[in-house]
Amino acid sequence: MSEPLPRADDLSATWKFVEPGLELILGSDVSPKMYMSVYTAIYNYCINKSRATQQQDAEVQRLNGNNNMNTQGSLLIGGQIYSKLNNYLAQYVQSLTKRPDESFLQFYVRTWQRYTIGAGYLNNIFDYMNRYWVQKERSDGKRHIYDVNTLCLLKWREDMFRKNVDTLINEILEQIQLQRLNKVDSSNDLSIAIKSFVSLGFDSNDLKKTNLSVYMNDFEKKFLELTREFYLNESNVFLQNNNVVDYMRKAEARLAEENSRANLILDEHTKKPLADVLNEVLIDKHAEAMYAAFPTLLDQNQLEDIHRMYSLLQRVPPTLEPLLQQFEEYIKREGLKAIEELKEEASKISSSSSSNGAKKAGAIDPKLYVRTIIDVYKRFVNTVNVSFKKNGLFVKSLDNASHEFINKNAIATPTPRSQSKTPELLAKYSDTLLKRKAKDSDSTSDMSVDDLMTVFKFINDKDAFETHYRRLLARRLIFNQAATDGEEEAVIQRLKQENSLEYTSKMTKMFQDMQASQELRSAFRDRALEDGSKDIVPDFTMYVLAETMWPFSAWKYPFKLPKELLPTQEKFEQMYNEKHSGRQLKWIWNHCRGEVKANIAKQGKPPFILSMSVFQMAIILPFNDRDTYSFEELLDITDLSSEYLEASIAPLVKFKLLNQKPAAPEFINKPNTKFTVVSEYRSKKMRVKFDYPLKIESKLESSDTQREIDEDRKNFIQACIVRIMKARKMLNHSALINEVIQQAHSRFNPTVSDIKKCIDILIEKEYLNRVDGDSYEYLA
Incomplete structure (x- = not known):
């Protein structure tokens, strides 16, 4: 473009000069010289006709004392240029032709890429018109007027996209299908074409606002429909010929493929509806098949496949x-x-x-x-x-x-x-x-x-x-x-953390009693040494336990302590009563143990140490005086019941410390049955244990334990009821039952019948009063 610039006031000459340049700008490379020539010609034309008017207006405004320059005249020039450009762009787009060796999609992408580059150049060339005339027209409400870049897109949409939309979309969808079948790999043309749909949607009221109407209506709907149909068919066929684990791997791979494709060629808007379609046809519709395979995977501990199933199903939360x-x-x-x-x-x-x-x-x-x-x-x-x-x-x-x-x-x-x-x-x-x-x-x-x-x-x-x-x-x-x-206290600490301080309070007090008992033992031994008592058992170990904290009951039946132990018992009671006036000691004989030194070993060997219950000690110590006693005599000596005596003497006979005559087990509790201590005891161990748990004790302990549990529960429920009613003053029956169950839940699950019984007890005790048949009031 070496010819001289046209006259600035001649529209025909100016457009004749500009038009060849526009074709070069839109269709091929742009030289800087040509670019500046076209820009200058358009600029000169736009400002030429208004220059004299502007000078006259300026002189009038100066005489009137107004220095504000008005460019209204120049703004009116752009309309003719805009009209010619509009017609030219329509003719240019319509003149674009497809090469014989290319598909429509390839043609579309090739021409779109060069056209949009040219549109950018045109927008700069017509910058003066954009900034003044276009801006003024749009501010006056003329929404059909656009800046040159948008005008280029509008012409492309009307004369290229709309006239060929079905062909273009079909070819794009066909390429996507071929990709899914691994028949083509490239996504570049697809990405460019699909992104053009986003550019072609714009809001006439706000050109800067993104508008996806073209993308959504012309492409996205058809794309999602095709995707649903493709994967519905593929998944059904695959599951008919493969197991669920293989299907899950296939679905996982397909989801990854589609996610990658969405990132490469689709707009962000499509990701959510695409995921919904894939989740529906690949996961939701085949969830039952996965559920059926789940137990087998658990049986075989297939953790990886279970995770794969979980990963798929969690994409559709209701299926979990x-x-x-x-x-x-x-x-x-x-x-x-x-x-x-x-x-x-x-x-x-x-x-x-x-x-x-x-x-x-x-x-x-x-x-x-x-x-x-x-x-x-x-x-x-x-x-x-x-x-x-x-x-x-x-x-x-x-x-x-x-x-x-x-x-x-x-x-x-x-x-x-x-x-x-x-x-x-x-x-x-x-x-x-x-x-x-x-x-x-x-x-x-x-x-x-x-x-x-x-x-x-x-x-x-x-x-x-x-x-x-x-x-x-x-x-x-x-x-x-x-x-x-330390180990015991560590467990109690963890129980307290898991439940409550109250839960372990009795256990904590038990340890305190053990510490106090140790101090008491030391004081007793010091006292015995001071008194010089020779009949005191030197290794006497006692425990003074708080009755309400320990799960033991005092011995309630007759029993005669062996005479060898009486002085120790009496001395300790005397010392304790002097130290703690008003307290009462109760002996738990059935839990007392001791060791007896027995000189009944083979000559030259040390004496045996026999570990026994105090009942067994009361049985065996009289044999220091005589070798034989009858069952009836032992009853008189120990004052034990026949049942306890039988249970205590049985281990002594079983392990052959005593010989029974007659020897048959059924004669052990007969009054005339004789028991004789052996003269020489045979055992490989020098320490022999006889104090095995008694069956009678086990039965009593079991019943005592259940009785304690039931009593504690009854007291706990009553405490809950009183606490609730004291706070609420009045409450109906159902609400009270529910609140008690809720409060007791951390310790046990109370039954409704147990709660009703406790309510009746509290009514009898006048803690509560029944009102209106179905409610209770708290009596202060």
Whole structure:
């Protein structure tokens, strides 16, 4: 473009000069010289006609004292240029032709790319018109007037896109289908074409505002419909010929592909509806098939595939609920099955060993019981952690299932009306764990406080566990069987953290009593040394226990303490009464133990040390005076009941410290049956244990334990009722029942009938008064 610039006031000459340049700008490379020539010609024309008018206006405004320049004249020039440009752009776009060797999509992308570059140049060339005339026209409400860049897009939309929209969209969708079938790889043309749809949608009222009307209406709807149809067919066919695990892998891969495609070629707006379509046809419609495969995956512990299923289903939150229910039911079944197998195994072992009377039929080892529970629980904790990534919903399902099978199973509740034995078995587990063990013993190597606390968390009757645990703790303390005080206190601290300070208050007081008893023993020994008493048992160890804190009852039946122990007892009572006036000592003889030195070993060997209950000591010590006593004579000497005497003497006969005549077991409690101490005791051990638990004691302890649990529950419910009514003053029956259940839930699950009984008791005690038949009022 070397010809001279046209006259500034000649529109025809100016447009004739500019038009060839416009074609070069839109269709090929732009030289700086040509660009500046076209820009100058348009600029000169736009400002030429208004220059004289502006000078006249300026002179008038100066004489009037107004220095504000008005460019109204120049703003009116742009209309003719704008009209010619509009017509030219329409003709240019219509003149574009497709090459024989290219598809319409390729043609569209090739011409669109160059056209949009040219549109940018044109926008700069017509900058003066954009800034003045276009801006003025649009401010006057003429929304059909656009800046040159937008005008270029409008012409493209009208004369290229609209006339060929079906062909273009079909080719794009066809290319996407070929990509899904792995027949083509390139996405560049698709990305450019689809992004052009976004550019072609603009808001005539606000040209800067994004408008996706073209993209959504012309492309997105058809794309989503095609996607639904494609994946619906593919998923149905795939599942007919492959298993669910392979299908999940396929679905996972497809979702990743579509996500990658969306990032490369689609607008952000499509990602959400595309995900919804994929979730519907790939996941929701085939969720039932996944549910059916879920138990098998759990059986085989296929954690990776379970995670894959979870990852898919969590994309559609409603589909997780059936999976959660399945997971919970499966854990229950596995827990119940494991415990049923344990019970059957225990029955077989008990049956095979019943000939020697070592075990009661169906006896359950608490360690194996808790171990079975923990193994099931840890298995599914691992599943939750690895496959479900610690999702709170699945953690809750695991907890719910654990509550069920831990509290109600073939061992815990063998009959529907049985109370759960899990608290008792867990307490016995803790007893085994915390008892002093031999140095070379590995019997508790697979036991831990963590396992104890895990099961404790799930038991419903925490009050029952506390009662059983406290009784066993009491035995460990008074019989010096606890491994260390530190371990015991650490467990109590964790129980307190899991429940409450009140929950462990009695246990804490028990340790305080043990410390006070130790100080009292030291004082007694010092007193005995000062008095020079030779008839005092030097190793006498007593425990003074608070009656309301310890799970023991004072001995209520006749018993004569051996004369060898009487001076020690009397001396201690004298000292205690001097120190604590008004307190009453009650002896718990059935829990007293001692050691007896017996010179009945083979000549040259040291004496035996016999560990006995105080009842057995009362039986054996008289044999210092005579070698033989009848059962009737021993009854008179000990003042024990026939039942207790029989139970106490049986181990002495069984382990051949005493010879019975007649020897048959059925004669042991006959008045004339004779018992003779052996002259030479035969045992490989020099320390021999005779103080085995008595069956009669075990029965009494079991009934006492249940009685204590029932009494504590009754008192707790009454306290809850009084506390609630004191705060509320008046409450109807249903509300009171619900609040009591809620408050008691952390300790046990009270029955409605138990709560009603407690309400009646409080009415009798005049704490409450029944009002209007269905409500209660608190009586201050």
